[in-house]
Amino acid sequence: MRQSVALVDYGAGNLHSVHNALKRVGAPVSVTADPDEVRAAERIVLPGVGSFKACLGGLRAISGMIAALEERVLDHGTPFLGICVGMQMLATRGLEHGTTKGLDWISGEVRLIEPSDPAIKVPHMGWNDVAVMPHAKGHSVIEEGEAYFLHSYHFVADDPHDVLAMTDHGEGLVAAVARDNIIGVQFHPEKSQAYGLAMLEHFLEWRP
Template identity: 80%
Template structure:
């Protein structure tokens, strides 16, 4: 029997497209809001679009889900991928619509993008480069390329070593974070065509 990827269903808007992309990458995917299924999974993917506050509230509204994710990922060391707001939820807190606690797995906060050049529009939307930082050049999942972004808030990590890749939108913005068995990407692999599919394939083959 192959590995099972738990795609956490907490009302995130990009669930269907992420499911399809993971299947195209070769995953056996279980879309689930059941903490017991998350505990039994080999890998966990947390999608997310919309506001940090709404996504955090949706995740916390499922009894036992955060505990199950923490047990499987932080204790059990299952490979984890957070996508867009699913990445942002890794932070200590988000500042969208007030201050909201995140999972706190990677220290930092999620702040509004505030470019100094008025010609730079927010949200950061469309295709942009993903540039690896020197310390992450050999990361087995994140590679340089061009991906699709759509976000108005960005992850400001406390520890620069947790930042695996950056993109530029009037200022440097975090494109990916990484810590041990945890990866988060600000871009949308499910909308990033060949680059996104290859990213998901590498995640599925990753044994940290």
């Protein structure tokens, strides 16, 4: 039987599409802004679209939510998935609209994509390859494939071993990060058709 999933509701724009994708792969998912429900969940998903600063502000506005997330994810090892800005918020800081402190679960910062070739457009939008890093081959959640991206800022990890996968948009950009029971993806699995649904299924089966 699938484990219960808390999908954190702090007003993120992709909340309902992520919810629908999780239901499609058979997850018993609860959309919640209640820290106590997050504490009771066996898996946690943090969605996110928009700016780093606005998303952190929305998350921090829910009394007790960050403490509940830290308790479950950091203290108890609950499997966690961050999607798009939900992944970026794992960083130490974000540089969008000034400097904003992140959750600092995976050391690094979120910077504007600044390709050296002016022909490369920002935002990075559309389908692109997901290339798993050599040290992460065989990870049970992320596989090689093609996924849908939409972002203007990218995660720059301090430790290369925290980078699970890369993509290319005029330069190498982080497509996924991971540490212990935490995984974050820059792409949108809920918009990535068969590849994205397979990734969500892998997350539901993951035993970090």
